[in-house]
Amino acid sequence: MWWMALRLALRSLLRNKLRAALTVLGILIGVAAVVAMTALGDGASTSIERQMSALGVNLLWVFPGATSTSGVRGEVGSRPTLSEDDSDAISRELFNVQAVAPVLSVSSQVVYGSRNYATRVTGSTPDYLRVRAWTLSRGQPFTDADQRIAGRACLVGETVRRALFDTADPVGQTIRIGRVPCQIVGLLAPKGQGSFGQDYDDTVVMPISAVRARLKHTPGRDVDQILVSVREQYLMARAQEQVSALLRQRHRIPEAEENDFTVRNLQDLMATLERTRSTLSALLLSIACIALLVGGIGVMNIMLVSVSERTREIGIRMAVGARSNDILAQFLVEAITLSAIGGVAGLALGVGAGAALGKAMEWSVRFSPVAAVVALATSGGIGVVFGFFPARRAAQLDPIQALRHE
Amino acid sequence: MTDAEPVIRMEGIEKVYRTGDVLFHALRGVDFSVNHGDFVAVGGPSGSGKSTLMNLVGCLDRPSAGRYLLAGHDVSMLDADARSFARNRLIGFVFQGFNLLARTSALENVELPLAYRGTSSRERRDRAREALALVGLGDKLANTPSQLSGGQQQRVAIARALVTDPKVLLADEPTGNLDSRTSEEVLEILQRLHRERGLTIVLVTHEADVAACASRSVIVRDGRIASDTRVANPRVASPSAMAESSAAGGGA
Ligand SMILES: Nc1ncnc2c1ncn2[C@@H]1O[C@H](COP(=O)(O)OP(=O)(O)O)[C@@H](O)[C@H]1O
Ligand SMILES: [Mg+2]
Numbered sequence: 001m002w003w004m005a006l007r008l009a010l011r012s013l014l015r016n017k018l019r020a021a022l023t024v025l026g027i028l029i030g031v032a033a034v035v036a037m038t039a040l041g042d043g044a045s046t047s048i049e050r051q052m053s054a055l056g057v058n059l060l061w062v063f064p065g066a067t068s069t070s071g072v073r074g075e076v077g078s079r080p081t082l083s084e085d086d087s088d089a090i091s092r093e094l095f096n097v098q099a100v101a102p103v104l105s106v107s108s109q110v111v112y113g114s115r116n117y118a119t120r121v122t123g124s125t126p127d128y129l130r131v132r133a134w135t136l137s138r139g140q141p142f143t144d145a146d147q148r149i150a151g152r153a154c155l156v157g158e159t160v161r162r163a164l165f166d167t168a169d170p171v172g173q174t175i176r177i178g179r180v181p182c183q184i185v186g187l188l189a190p191k192g193q194g195s196f197g198q199d200y201d202d203t204v205v206m207p208i209s210a211v212r213a214r215l216k217h218t219p220g221r222d223v224d225q226i227l228v229s230v231r232e233q234y235l236m237a238r239a240q241e242q243v244s245a246l247l248r249q250r251h252r253i254p255e256a257e258e259n260d261f262t263v264r265n266l267q268d269l270m271a272t273l274e275r276t277r278s279t280l281s282a283l284l285l286s287i288a289c290i291a292l293l294v295g296g297i298g299v300m301n302i303m304l305v306s307v308s309e310r311t312r313e314i315g316i317r318m319a320v321g322a323r324s325n326d327i328l329a330q331f332l333v334e335a336i337t338l339s340a341i342g343g344v345a346g347l348a349l350g351v352g353a354g355a356a357l358g359k360a361m362e363w364s365v366r367f368s369p370v371a372a373v374v375a376l377a378t379s380g381g382i383g384v385v386f387g388f389f390p391a392r393r394a395a396q397l398d399p400i401q402a403l404r405h406e
Numbered sequence: 407m408t409d410a411e412p413v414i415r416m417e418g419i420e421k422v423y424r425t426g427d428v429l430f431h432a433l434r435g436v437d438f439s440v441n442h443g444d445f446v447a448v449g450g451p452s453g454s455g456k457s458t459l460m461n462l463v464g465c466l467d468r469p470s471a472g473r474y475l476l477a478g479h480d481v482s483m484l485d486a487d488a489r490s491f492a493r494n495r496l497i498g499f500v501f502q503g504f505n506l507l508a509r510t511s512a513l514e515n516v517e518l519p520l521a522y523r524g525t526s527s528r529e530r531r532d533r534a535r536e537a538l539a540l541v542g543l544g545d546k547l548a549n550t551p552s553q554l555s556g557g558q559q560q561r562v563a564i565a566r567a568l569v570t571d572p573k574v575l576l577a578d579e580p581t582g583n584l585d586s587r588t589s590e591e592v593l594e595i596l597q598r599l600h601r602e603r604g605l606t607i608v609l610v611t612h613e614a615d616v617a618a619c620a621s622r623s624v625i626v627r628d629g630r631i632a633s634d635t636r637v638a639n640p641r642v643a644s645p646s647a648m649a650e651s652s653a654a655g656g657g658a
Contacts, residue, residue, distance in 0.1 A: 319499050320522065321519050324487055326522060400467055
């Protein structure tokens, strides 16, 4: 019975290709949205994990300026209130802190031979690599000695290397950063992309003293930010308080006043990111639901039309011995086949759209076979739900009336 | 069941149609029996209840009152699915309007009743071929209804009715849509099946020369059987004689 029903369904759909194609559009879009959504969602968790490790372990992030929402103090990072002395103090006085790296960065053109490339130059200490859990794939980090003499040694990321050297080994070569010649002492291991498309490999790291003296020409000891790596995950909250307390004390901030700096926990940042993702997922999910609903109604509508067009056929089948279940099966299977075709096409579109979206937004996507199964099951289920009513209507026709139908 | 037992035995059959609040007695107490090997023509004026009777005989519908034994089984109270089963096993239908599936080959049309029996596709094919050969359409297996003449379509319908080896073949005005020559072709086939295979046939017609081909003639009037007579010398349908007779302007 089911095999016969499937053959009849395919034949009937092939006879009305355009109509079938238009009908499945809604389901196609719905399933595509589901597939794209799950792919982005799955990709999100992977990339968030990866980003965690790319940003560093148990990282606290200290910016100058308050987080005040009153607007009195201005934006985060607006005033240079942090210095290398703060960084040294954190490192020296807080036991829960594993490593500290002050950061002073500048955008600059880097030149090698006839090639040049615009990138972000980060000035920091040798501890920077440790704080961010970055490793070198070649060469050596710059040393404390480089730090002391504002040495012209630098580390380059994979993206910079590709821009300037193609596949060649850059270690030992001298590039110009702005107008400052500088020797590459190490190549950073590739880290890939962040959740918002930041390219962690698009960077040059130098001694902070060199950036200050040769590139930024800033007097004093001001820094853009301080990265603090905490010894253990469970100490994060406590370390955050301790850093705050220490900086308040050093900056002599009276009891009642706000901080003139901000300490951010990486987890908080990730949570924000995750929220963005889940908002997007919810949006896609609601699009999917609406499209699937519309698609289902479309299937029901076209099946009702089909039943009424084929009333006489139904009468003939009944006259020669088709039972109501045979007729029910025939039209139900047709509806299921119709929406399953939409499901398969939607799966293909969803994979394509997910990949394209991921690429455009520079988000990582991951397609799971579960999503494919869910998509097909959903579309099949829609066929059952929305095909049932028309199929039952066909099955309950009176053969005499049906035979008389024009 | 013995051959002496009638294939069709109806007693006190009534059929009441209800249209809104109006009740209409289409059949008012019909006793009607058909024996094995009978060829019965059912005549009568339009609206007298011939089709209503045929629908009941063919288990397409259920009587409002009365008892109906089909091949020994009481089918008066069967539900829709059981009637489908009875139609599939015991009845072959031929309709005025052919009622073939459009865009479907003659072979597949003839296979259809067997498909609802779960017959294997090979056996289906073989039996459908055989039935089509029997009606002289062995060379039109792949033609769809639109590629066949009216007479040929009706022959496909006869093949479809025969393919299940039914106890009785029911034909409601099978020649109503055909010209006189093709009518003769169809009647010739029915007579041959009756004569050679002992097929039991009930045929509705309001044309006297069609009724004359049967061996028994029943007239329905106002929902009752008005007369039921043996036909002494059934006319032998013959398309070629038909052509000659119209040329000669006389009877055969
Ligand atoms: N489904 C129906 N509902 C109401 N009245 C019907 C129905 N079918 C037939 N009739 C009426 O029953 C009478 C007999 O119809 P029918 O058996 O078709 O006559 P005929 O002898 O011409 O075949 C007619 O008056 C017709 O109007
Ligand atoms: Mg009639």
